[in-house]
Amino acid sequence: MDAEKLDALQELVNLGMGAAGAALAQALGTFVELVVPGVDFTDRRSVASLLDTGAWAKQDVEAVRQPFFGAFTGETLMIFDEQVNAQLVDLPGCLVTSGDKPTTAEQHELLLDLSNVVVGACVNGIAEPLNESVSFGPPTRLGDRGEVRAYLSREAVAWHEGLIVNVDFRLEARSFRSRVLIFLPEPSIHRIDHAVTKLLDGLTAS
Amino acid sequence: MRVLIVDDSRLARMTLRKALPPDLTADVVEAADGDEALRHVEANHIDLMFLDLTMPGRDGYQVLKSLQESGRMLPTIVVSADIQALAAERVMKLGAIAFVKKTLKPTDITDVLQRAGLR
Numbered sequence: 001m002d003a004e005k006l007d008a009l010q011e012l013v014n015l016g017m018g019a020a021g022a023a024l025a026q027a028l029g030t031f032v033e034l035v036v037p038g039v040d041f042t043d044r045r046s047v048a049s050l051l052d053t054g055a056w057a058k059q060d061v062e063a064v065r066q067p068f069f070g071a072f073t074g075e076t077l078m079i080f081d082e083q084v085n086a087q088l089v090d091l092p093g094c095l096v097t098s099g100d101k102p103t104t105a106e107q108h109e110l111l112l113d114l115s116n117v118v119v120g121a122c123v124n125g126i127a128e129p130l131n132e133s134v135s136f137g138p139p140t141r142l143g144d145r146g147e148v149r150a151y152l153s154r155e156a157v158a159w160h161e162g163l164i165v166n167v168d169f170r171l172e173a174r175s176f177r178s179r180v181l182i183f184l185p186e187p188s189i190h191r192i193d194h195a196v197t198k199l200l201d202g203l204t205a206s
Numbered sequence: 207m208r209v210l211i212v213d214d215s216r217l218a219r220m221t222l223r224k225a226l227p228p229d230l231t232a233d234v235v236e237a238a239d240g241d242e243a244l245r246h247v248e249a250n251h252i253d254l255m256f257l258d259l260t261m262p263g264r265d266g267y268q269v270l271k272s273l274q275e276s277g278r279m280l281p282t283i284v285v286s287a288d289i290q291a292l293a294a295e296r297v298m299k300l301g302a303i304a305f306v307k308k309t310l311k312p313t314d315i316t317d318v319l320q321r322a323g324l325r
Contacts, residue, residue, distance in 0.1 A: 004216065011215035014260065015308055018287030025290045034260050034288050036214060129309075203220045 001041060001189075005196045009126060010039040013165055016125015020118050027117070028088075031172040037122075038166035041189075047162050047181065048153045051145060055081065055177060063148045064115035066139040068123055071132030072188040076123065076180060078115040079148065083176040088114075112139045122165055122180055130195035163189075208233045208251060212243040212269065213258035213285070218308065222256055222285065225312045227319075230254070240264025244272055252280055254324065257302070259286040259293065270300035283318055285310060 001009075014037055021032040050056060060082040067075045085107050102110065116139050127134050142148050163182040184192070209230050213219045219236050226234070235250070237243040241264050246252060259266035266284060273279045283304045284297045294305040303322045306314055319325045 007215055008217040011217040014215065015287045018260075018289055018308065022289045025292070031290060031292045036260050036262050200217070200220075203217070203224060 001193055001196075004200065005193065006039055006041075008196050008200060009163075009192070010037060012126045012129050013037045013039055013122050014125075015129070016121040016123075017118075017167065019125070020121030023117050023121070024114070027113075028171065033170035033172065035167075035170070038164075040164050042162050042164050047164070048149075050079075050152065050179075050181075051149055059083075061145055061148055062111055063142040063151070064112055064119075064139045065142060065151065066115065066119055067137040068134045069137070070134035071127060071130075072123075072134055072184065072191060074182060074184040074188050076119040076182050077142075077148075077151065078119055079179045079181070080111065081177040084111065084178070087171070087176045108141055112141060115139055118167065118178070119180060122167070123182065126192065130192070130199060132191075132195060207253045208235065210235050210237060210243065210246050210252045210255040212237045212240070212255060212261075212266070214238055214261040215258075218258065218285075221309055225310045225315055227312060227316055230315075240266070240269040240272075243269050247273065247278055247280065255280055255282045257282050257284050259284060259288050259297070267296065267300065270297060270302060274301050281322065281324060283315075283322075 017034055017037055021034045025032045051061065056079070062080045062082075062084055063077055065075060065077045088107070088110055116136075119139075120136060123134055123136075142151055163184055165180045165182060167178055167180050207230060209226065211219050211222050211234060213222070216238075223231070223234060223236075235246055235252075237246055239261055243255070243257070244264075247255075257266045257269060264272075266286070270279075270282065273282075279301045282302045283306060284302045285306055285308055286293060287308045289307050297305050304318045306318055316325065
């Protein structure tokens, strides 16, 4: 995929993130600062070493994986740094039913919800403008580095290339790092490539 | 009438250019980031600017702030993927004449220009 198509994909994800930001702002009761998402393709080896690079190497992580089907088939992984639980607990929109602090189960559920909203926005952000539709399977939590590492390196995950979407959230007055990875097998990448080409052709034809 | 389109995405600039009413398409310049936008404003007379908010480097908020501080504010329509109410409130305070949601249709642009009294 060339630079022009990647730019187009990035803008589609950006539009999706805008919708996700508005949904999160409402759910969490705080302004969400949006940063331009970075979009790139990578291979399996680079993804497997993700946890050994930069800030991720020094932190514990939480992650949520979620499959999607339809026009594009694939799987998403959203990784959060160790700040995320501490950063989310006292948000006004964080519904805590059992006292002042959320239980571990509630915290995990919040992460699943958060991931669901963001990942849905990213994937639908790509699919909808391309006139394609996808549906999602249930999200599953991967609770620590070991689990994430095993997931990333497992041969059973059927993908050849990964579309990496870097999404950094800055909630007003607090922050945590998160990253969304979208794994796409080759037929899905071809389909997206084709749809983006069509979209761009439609814009350049006058 | 000279129109400036500011967006880091080429797709977004192309889409917006295509949605412009026919009488606005004669003289359109583009900028891919906030710094380039400010250079255009300094070097040329710009009558109307379409400004993206989320850009790497100097973002849309910072462009508006610079224009406000230097007294060079011009009619600016913010075109944003970020659709939080607070984002709209902030850009209007910074001097934008309108806040519209991406992706714009030709009728949206005519409406917003009419509302802003530019039609």
